Amino acid sequence: MAGIPRKALVFVGDGRKALLLRNEGDDRFPNLKAEAVFEDxxxxxxxxxxxxxxxxxxxxxxxxxxxxxxxxxxxxxxxxFTRRVARAAEAIVRSRRATALVIVAPPRTLAQLRATLAPDIRRNIIAEIPKDLTRLPVGEIEKHIVEALASPTR
Structure with a gap:
């Protein structure tokens, strides 16, 4: 995969905090902007x-x-908390404000999201990255995602 498509929604979260970010850049040079922030x-x-x-x-x-x-x-x-945030992400994807979905979460939260997200939303997932990046600034999150998507072992 080349990168994060423009207007893609990026879910970065764990069981306590979640960020819904939108890529306002392009797939080569992402520019993630906060769509919503959740803290439990x-x-x-x-x-x-x-x-x-x-x-x-x-x-x-x-x-x-x-x-x-x-x-x-x-x-x-x-x-x-994970279910509540998943419902918010579903609403954004269903409203067509997002073209694709990238999920970045620790393995346990990732498994909960897979079980929670509706089938029509799961079809929009283009990447799952099993990492906890919730404590990083958005610029660092961008770097980690770009590296993970460019990795040949993916």
Whole structure:
């Protein structure tokens, strides 16, 4: 792939922060501009839920008991945040304001996006880059994406 097409939407995010960037340049010289910025306030798991794990009886005759894995509220909120941001990206792509979609996210968030995005939106994905670039300035994000797209191992 040569680069990021003009008017492509670039999703850069993890489970806490996401940037939706639009390429206002061309595919050789991208110029990413912020379309939307999302930041989630996700307190630590112990602050979100205090219930102890539940227990159950495996068999009435045997009397064996088992424990239920505690809910990871922090992880659950990250998934909800990813879904909310995915819906915003879908709205932009469906409105035809974006010609293509590039996703840059850590592997776990990338997997959540694949499961969340509608099939008609997934068809617009031209590249997936499994990196966390959310803490970098936009200029550095551009460089990383261009390098990743130009890499022959892609």
């Amino acid at each position: 306030q996700n307190p630590a798991t112990h602050l979100q839920g205090t219930d102890r794990p539940g227990h159950f009886v495996k068999g009435i005759v045997s009397g064996q008991r088992g424990a239920v894995e505690p809910t990871n509220w922090h992880e659950l909120e990250e998934y909800r």
